[in-house]
Amino acid sequence: xxxxxxxxxxxxxxxxxxxxxxxxxxxxxxxxxxxxxxxxxxxxxxxxxxxxxxxxxxxxxxxxxxxxxxxxxxxxxxxxxxxxxxxxxxxxxxxxxxxxxxxxxxxxxxxxxxxxxxxxxxxxxxxxxxxxxxxxxxxxxxxxxxxxxxxxxxxxxxxxxxxxxxxxxxxxxxxxxxxxxxxxxxxxxxxxxxxxxxxxxxxxxxxxxxxxxxxxxxxxxxxxxxxxxxxxxxxxxxxxxxxxxxxxxxxxxxxxxxxxxxxxxxxxxxxxxxxxxxxxxxxxxxxxxxxxxxxxxxxxxxxxxxxxxxxxxxxxxxxxxxxxxxxx
Amino acid sequence: xxxxxxxxxxxxxxxxxxxxxxxxxxxxxxxxxxxxxxxxxxxxxxxxxxxxxxxxxxxxxxxxxxxxxxxxxxxxxxxxxxxxxxxxxxxxxxxxxxxxxxxxxxxxxxxxxxxxxxxxxxxxxxxxxxxxxxxxxxxxxxxxxxxxxxxxxxxxxxxxxxxxxxxxxxxxxxxxxxxxxxxxxxxxxxxxxxxxxxxxxxxxxxxxxxxxxxxxxxxxxxxxxxxxxxxxxxxxxxxxxxxxxxxxxxxxxxxxxxxxxxxxxxxxxxxxxxxxxxxxxxx
Numbered sequence: 001x002x003x004x005x006x007x008x009x010x011x012x013x014x015x016x017x018x019x020x021x022x023x024x025x026x027x028x029x030x031x032x033x034x035x036x037x038x039x040x041x042x043x044x045x046x047x048x049x050x051x052x053x054x055x056x057x058x059x060x061x062x063x064x065x066x067x068x069x070x071x072x073x074x075x076x077x078x079x080x081x082x083x084x085x086x087x088x089x090x091x092x093x094x095x096x097x098x099x100x101x102x103x104x105x106x107x108x109x110x111x112x113x114x115x116x117x118x119x120x121x122x123x124x125x126x127x128x129x130x131x132x133x134x135x136x137x138x139x140x141x142x143x144x145x146x147x148x149x150x151x152x153x154x155x156x157x158x159x160x161x162x163x164x165x166x167x168x169x170x171x172x173x174x175x176x177x178x179x180x181x182x183x184x185x186x187x188x189x190x191x192x193x194x195x196x197x198x199x200x201x202x203x204x205x206x207x208x209x210x211x212x213x214x215x216x217x218x219x220x221x222x223x224x225x226x227x228x229x230x231x232x233x234x235x236x237x238x239x240x241x242x243x244x245x246x247x248x249x250x251x252x253x254x255x256x257x258x259x260x261x262x263x264x265x266x267x268x269x270x271x272x273x274x275x276x277x278x279x280x281x282x283x284x285x286x287x288x289x290x291x292x293x294x295x296x297x298x299x300x301x302x303x304x305x306x307x308x309x310x311x312x313x314x315x316x317x318x319x320x321x322x323x324x325x326x327x328x
Numbered sequence: 329x330x331x332x333x334x335x336x337x338x339x340x341x342x343x344x345x346x347x348x349x350x351x352x353x354x355x356x357x358x359x360x361x362x363x364x365x366x367x368x369x370x371x372x373x374x375x376x377x378x379x380x381x382x383x384x385x386x387x388x389x390x391x392x393x394x395x396x397x398x399x400x401x402x403x404x405x406x407x408x409x410x411x412x413x414x415x416x417x418x419x420x421x422x423x424x425x426x427x428x429x430x431x432x433x434x435x436x437x438x439x440x441x442x443x444x445x446x447x448x449x450x451x452x453x454x455x456x457x458x459x460x461x462x463x464x465x466x467x468x469x470x471x472x473x474x475x476x477x478x479x480x481x482x483x484x485x486x487x488x489x490x491x492x493x494x495x496x497x498x499x500x501x502x503x504x505x506x507x508x509x510x511x512x513x514x515x516x517x518x519x520x521x522x523x524x525x526x527x528x529x530x531x532x533x534x535x536x537x538x539x540x541x542x543x544x545x546x547x548x549x550x551x552x553x554x555x556x557x558x559x560x561x562x563x564x565x566x567x568x569x570x571x572x573x574x575x576x577x578x579x580x581x582x583x584x585x586x587x588x589x590x591x592x593x594x595x596x597x598x599x600x601x602x603x604x605x606x607x608x609x610x611x
Contacts, residue, residue, distance in 0.1 A: 039512045042514065043432020045428075054480065061462075064458040139355055148544045153582050154359075156567070164378075260451045267564060267568075302454075
């Protein structure tokens with residue numbers, strides 16, 4: 001009883017709204033009672049449908065994965081039995097897994113650092129433009145329009161060994177003598193996908209930095225100029241510190257996104273040549289979807305999930321996050 | 329997104345201008361290259377070194393793309409159906425949830441808001457294979473309703489996050505005044521809060537549409553075979569073709585698939601920029 005009254009009181013929107021007049025006695029039609037019920041629990045009822053749907057889509061697969069990960073479930077065999085931690089042992093002793101883990105770290109770290117660096121320099125440069133900033137901003141976020149499939153298609157065309165425009169350009173200015181198969185040569189493949197990912201992701205960083213720079217008070221810069229501080233000192237002591245909260249949120253979101261991204265690598269190199277670009281999501285995908293070993297794939301993805309949660313927690317600790325409180 | 333305020337330094341050197349022009353060129357070149365290649369005659373696509381512009385503009389690649397057996401028209405139709413339906417459902421559910429989370433006073437509200445974003449921590453690959461299993465059990469594998477039902481996992485968290493921050497900026501007095509005047513909560517939500525949140529709703533609609541339109545992995549796993557493929561999945565089949573990618577057809581298809589995005593990009597840039605930075609910077 002006590003519980004229900006608390007919920008009712010706190011669920012009433014606003015909380016401080018004076019209680020409505022009770023309905024006249026005798027008026028007890030179902031419709032009115034339903035209407036009153038909806039009105040009292042309005043906020044909870046609004047939140048419930050979307051959230052329940054989400055929970056079904058999230059909790060069920062995660063729970064199922066946890067279960068599959070200790071079974072020998074396979075798309076090829078009808079029978080499934082519990083095998084304990086064999087799947088975990090299997091992938092932990094697979095050198096290919098460790099190769100994929102190392103590649104994932106390089107892929108994520110290099111992509112994020114590259115995106116941050118280019119995004120920051122671009123934002124600084126655009127901020128310093130005398131005119132045409134709106135047009136430039138539009139041009140610089142063009143990569144964001146690309147879907148993973150279109151991105152991979154265009155980059156494979158541009159980096160093609162036999163007809164690629166990149167090879168033609170590099171040969172014309174004398175950097176290389178022979179065309180390079182950027183996505184097909186193990187020495188270049190990972191670097192090529194990372195460059196593509198930096199091209200794609202830098203606009204996010206650029207926009208966030210640009211927006212962040214505009215929140216910095218002009219007075220600070222004027223004071224710095226009065227004190228005789230040069231441009232780069234201003235950047236170092238005023239601009240960069242002001243951007244730290246923006247960077248924190250962005251780095252966490254983008255790190256998780258890049259780490260989880262399967263499309264870019266799958267559609268450009270397919271993980272090859274000879275696993276040179278094999279990343280963890282692709283490894284899990286290959287085990288589960290191509291080799292039908294659902295149990296082993298579940299174990300890999302549970303491992304990935306734990307790693308990502310740990311990474312997210314560490315990043316949340318390290319990075320100054322913009323206060324959510326003042327937004328809610 | 330506020331208009332860009334006055335610049336800080338009065339001098340923009342030639343070096344900065346040159347650098348920005350170079351950046352813009354790198355940024356735009358792949359789009360240009362896609363368009364140029366899509367209109368090239370077949371043999372020009374594979375010549376080395378390639379020509380920047382087609383010697384003559386041809387529609388041959390588009391004719392082959394929409395050839396009788398390709399099914400590309402149907403795939404575009406599937407993409408339109410899936411994206412618009414997902415966008416509508418996401419908008420309704422996220423507007424409700426966002427308002428409830430921003431203005432409701434129930435316990436665990438903030439925790440719920442944060443945990444919606446947690447959805448993005450889970451690797452999609454971890455989610456999609458079991459979800460395919462459920463859909464298969466229910467008889468919805470390889471169907472568009474199945475794909476739409478599952479897409480909510482991609483679209484809903486971001487939409488809720490953005491809309492909650494929009495609703496939170498509405499002064500509570502507005503809805504409280506309506507309540508004192510005797511309006512129901514439903515009325516306060518529908519007639520007062522929603523109309524005031526139009527920019528947020530627009531940003532969410534645009535983002536949801538683009539994200540589902542461009543989505544590849546879920547569509548690949550859930551409707552990967554058969555006639556319910558979306559345009560992304562169809563293009564990936566051309567890209568990973570047995571005899572290597574047919575770049576001409578691929579660029580023509582890429583261009584077609586990108587047209588809705590380009591239109592939105594040109595006409596709704598304001599909302600897109602607001603949505604892109606909304607996740608990281610206060611709107």
